[in-house]
Amino acid sequence: MSSEIATRDEQSAVALPAQPTGQSEQSALMKWAEEAKVISNLAVSISKTSFAGQLRGQPEEVTAVILAGHELGLKPMAALKSMDIIQGTPALRAHAMRGLVLSHGHKVQLVESTPDKCVYRGRRSDEGDDDWQYVTWDLGRAKQLGLLEKKEWKKQPKTMLVARATGEICRLVAPDVLHGLPYAAEELEGTVHAEVVPAKAPLSVASFTAPAPVAAPEPQQPEAFGVVDADTDDEHAAAVQELRDFGDRQNIADDIDRLTYEALGAPLEHVSAQAIRDLTAKLHAAAQGGAA
Numbered sequence: 001m002s003s004e005i006a007t008r009d010e011q012s013a014v015a016l017p018a019q020p021t022g023q024s025e026q027s028a029l030m031k032w033a034e035e036a037k038v039i040s041n042l043a044v045s046i047s048k049t050s051f052a053g054q055l056r057g058q059p060e061e062v063t064a065v066i067l068a069g070h071e072l073g074l075k076p077m078a079a080l081k082s083m084d085i086i087q088g089t090p091a092l093r094a095h096a097m098r099g100l101v102l103s104h105g106h107k108v109q110l111v112e113s114t115p116d117k118c119v120y121r122g123r124r125s126d127e128g129d130d131d132w133q134y135v136t137w138d139l140g141r142a143k144q145l146g147l148l149e150k151k152e153w154k155k156q157p158k159t160m161l162v163a164r165a166t167g168e169i170c171r172l173v174a175p176d177v178l179h180g181l182p183y184a185a186e187e188l189e190g191t192v193h194a195e196v197v198p199a200k201a202p203l204s205v206a207s208f209t210a211p212a213p214v215a216a217p218e219p220q221q222p223e224a225f226g227v228v229d230a231d232t233d234d235e236h237a238a239a240v241q242e243l244r245d246f247g248d249r250q251n252i253a254d255d256i257d258r259l260t261y262e263a264l265g266a267p268l269e270h271v272s273a274q275a276i277r278d279l280t281a282k283l284h285a286a287a288q289g290g291a292a
Helices: 002-015 021-046 050-055 059-072 076-080 094-103 139-144 151-155 157-173 205-209 222-230 233-249 253-264 273-291
Strands: 083-086 089-092 107-113 117-123 133-138
Touching (some): 021 059, 050 059, 050 083, 059 089, 089 094, 089 253, 094 107, 094 157, 117 157, 133 139, 139 233, 151 157, 233 253, 253 273
Antiparallel strands (some): 083 089, 117 133
């Protein structure tokens, strides 16, 4: 009798239909939609308070930040204090980026920090002491990218070096942790110590090239960072300088880094010389058309 029961149980187990993949994905999407609705309602209240910071009075933006933080494992209030939206581009603050990487068990350590140089090292949780990766940011590297002329680099070079090194080492060690927010806010225009600097009137590639805008190149994905390695330092520096010279002539020098990020999806140091030259040519052609 016990043998018959066991046989029936086995047959029943085999007969149970597996949940279709599409149905599983739909269930996950429905769960996300329900969470988004709850977060949206919560954001309306939060946006009325000082805790919303730069997003006060903008419940839709607060909702987006909290949702993005939720996917990274951040609680709502932590997300609001960990992200900035700079000219429409969401970015994690450097301290939050380090915190996320460390919370997943990976190692990120500050080796050296002076007003002239910052060295970070990092490794994944499943790697050993022989697998440390090192990142160095110094004033020479910043000068090559034309960063030293910027106000915040003149005021706080040590802080800016730390932010740049943080972003780079976290991307090298744990890009999977950062998901769709691979850049530190301090790497983009507008923030230092995670405080938003009052911005000028918004400027974008689209607005600059109006009335006949040219479609921007497809944003580079994190996997394409290595493309810069194909350029020599002199080639890359020359392309950057050409773009910055154009910015000086057009009185948009402070917007060049953000325009590059908007058009190419990465800071200048992670963009190839050819991509920079193409962007410069595009902006130059638009400027000539506007002057005509």
